[in-house]
Amino acid sequence: MALGACPADQPGFLASLLAGGVAGVSVDLILFPLDTIKTRLQSPQGFNKAGGFRGIYAGVPSAAIGSFPNAAAFFITYEYAKFFLRTDSSSYLVPVTHMLAASAGEVVACLIRVPSEVVKQRAQVSAASGTFHIFSNILCQEGILGLYRGYKSTVLREIPFSLVQFPLWESLKALWSRKQGHVVDSWQSAACGAFAGGFAAVVTTPLDVAKTRIMLAKAGSHTASGNVLSALLEVWKTQGISGLFAGVFPRMAAISLGGFIFLGAYDQTRSLLF
Numbered sequence: 001m002a003l004g005a006c007p008a009d010q011p012g013f014l015a016s017l018l019a020g021g022v023a024g025v026s027v028d029l030i031l032f033p034l035d036t037i038k039t040r041l042q043s044p045q046g047f048n049k050a051g052g053f054r055g056i057y058a059g060v061p062s063a064a065i066g067s068f069p070n071a072a073a074f075f076i077t078y079e080y081a082k083f084f085l086r087t088d089s090s091s092y093l094v095p096v097t098h099m100l101a102a103s104a105g106e107v108v109a110c111l112i113r114v115p116s117e118v119v120k121q122r123a124q125v126s127a128a129s130g131t132f133h134i135f136s137n138i139l140c141q142e143g144i145l146g147l148y149r150g151y152k153s154t155v156l157r158e159i160p161f162s163l164v165q166f167p168l169w170e171s172l173k174a175l176w177s178r179k180q181g182h183v184v185d186s187w188q189s190a191a192c193g194a195f196a197g198g199f200a201a202v203v204t205t206p207l208d209v210a211k212t213r214i215m216l217a218k219a220g221s222h223t224a225s226g227n228v229l230s231a232l233l234e235v236w237k238t239q240g241i242s243g244l245f246a247g248v249f250p251r252m253a254a255i256s257l258g259g260f261i262f263l264g265a266y267d268q269t270r271s272l273l274f
Helices: 013-030 032-042 060-084 094-124 131-142 151-180 186-203 205-216 228-244 248-273
Strands: none
Touching: 013 032, 013 060, 013 248, 032 060, 032 094, 032 205, 032 248, 060 094, 060 131, 094 131, 094 151, 094 205, 151 186, 151 205, 151 228, 186 205, 186 248, 205 228, 205 248
16 A cells, blocks of 8 residues: 555445445345344244234334445445455455455444344334334333344354355355456346355354344343343244244345345445446
């Protein structure tokens, strides 16, 4: 880097901010019904009692508000971490760089994502209650920490997810680029993202179930304490393997489609801005 150069220019600070935000909003709003179905399948009261197919957009204001800053925070951190940890493109350390960058991105993004997710998921299983009413109740009954219930479990879900998804996405793009002799187009990047996201979604579903149970648990209950292993064991004892993979199909579908839209929109927006 030349002396006096602005570090923000190197990974494309503004491009990462806008591309990540646009991609995040696109995915969250388009695929919200699938997310609601997944949450209701994973809820302790069961799909029908949680609302079934009724009020499928319950909680969408929370998702809409949190989506842009959450996605932007992830990609700014991801691009910066990749820049500062950069290695030779032929190095065997490249996947490790992507893993570390994605993990750093998740830790930062979860500071925004978790409050939005807590409010959204409670609205999804209580469609009769408005988003603002649920938000106010959480603050009154549990304080600001109530909005961060499940932070640990969300990070423990997102980091393994990113450790699978992002190195796989980057590797598939690199392989495709080598095969065709030029950098992948946006739709090709999106196809790689869909495959990588779908695969990562399946293998991390039990962690997603644990996160949902923790966020939806009654205040003061054992599950609400946030112990991921305890939540997993409780699901295993009561519902077995099917309980641990509750909602796996809508989750896989949403994240595969989400990967296609999100990573494709991200690359397309960055290419337009550069």
